Amino acid sequence: MKLCCDNSSDADLWLLNSCTVKNPAEDHFRNTIKKAQEQNKKVVVAGCVPQAQPRMDYIKGLSIIGVQQIDRVVEVVEETIKGHSVRLLGQKKDKGKRLGGARLDLPKIRKNPLIEIISVNTGCLNACTYCKTKHARGELASYSVAELIDRAIQSFQVLESGW
Incomplete structure (x- = not known):
C-alpha cells in the first residue's frame, strides 16, 4: 500500500472532500468518485455533500466522514483499506x-x-x-x-x- 503518491492513479485510496454550496462543485465531486471507481480505487468521501445527502446513489457503499468527524479521518481510511465501509455523520x-x-x-x-x-x-x-x-x-x-x-x-x- 502506498501512503503518498505523486499521481492519483498510483494511490490505493482516494480521500475526496466536498462542497455542496454550488452545483458545479457537487458535479465535479460526483465525477471524481466515478473516476475513482472506474480505476478500482477505495474511496472515502468527506465534507458537506455526504453530510447533507448521505443517501445519494453515487455514494452508497462508500466510507463517509461528516463535517464534524474529520478528526477521525485516519480511523476511517484504515478501515476502508481493510475493505470496510464506515459512515460517521453525527453532530457533536x-x-x-x-x-x-x-x-x-x-x-x-x-x-x-x-x-x-x-x-x-x-x-x-x-x-x-x-x-x-x-x-x-x-x-x-x-x-x-x-x-x-x-x-x-x-x-x-x-x-x-x-x-
Whole structure:
C-alpha cells in the first residue's frame, strides 16, 4: 500500500472532500468518485455533500466522514483499506448543546506562516433557498473560549518553531 503518491492513479485510496454550496462543485465531486471507481480505487468521501445527502446513489457503499468527524479521518481510511465501509455523520453535542465543528487542534498547512485563521463557530443561521450549507453544517454553534485560546497558542508555537 502506498501512503503518498505523486499521481492519483498510483494511490490505493482516494480521500475526496466536498462542497455542496454550488452545483458545479457537487458535479465535479460526483465525477471524481466515478473516476475513482472506474480505476478500482477505495474511496472515502468527506465534507458537506455526504453530510447533507448521505443517501445519494453515487455514494452508497462508500466510507463517509461528516463535517464534524474529520478528526477521525485516519480511523476511517484504515478501515476502508481493510475493505470496510464506515459512515460517521453525527453532530457533536455536550449535554444536548451542539458543539463546534472538528477539533481546532488539528494540524494545518499554512501558506503564510504569519497568518492564522481561527474559526470561532461553525454552521449557519439562515436558510437561504439557494444554499444547502445550513442543511450540511447544521445550526450555528460556537467553539469554546478555551478551544480558541488553545488554538491561538498552538499557532504561535508553530510560528516560533518555524523562525
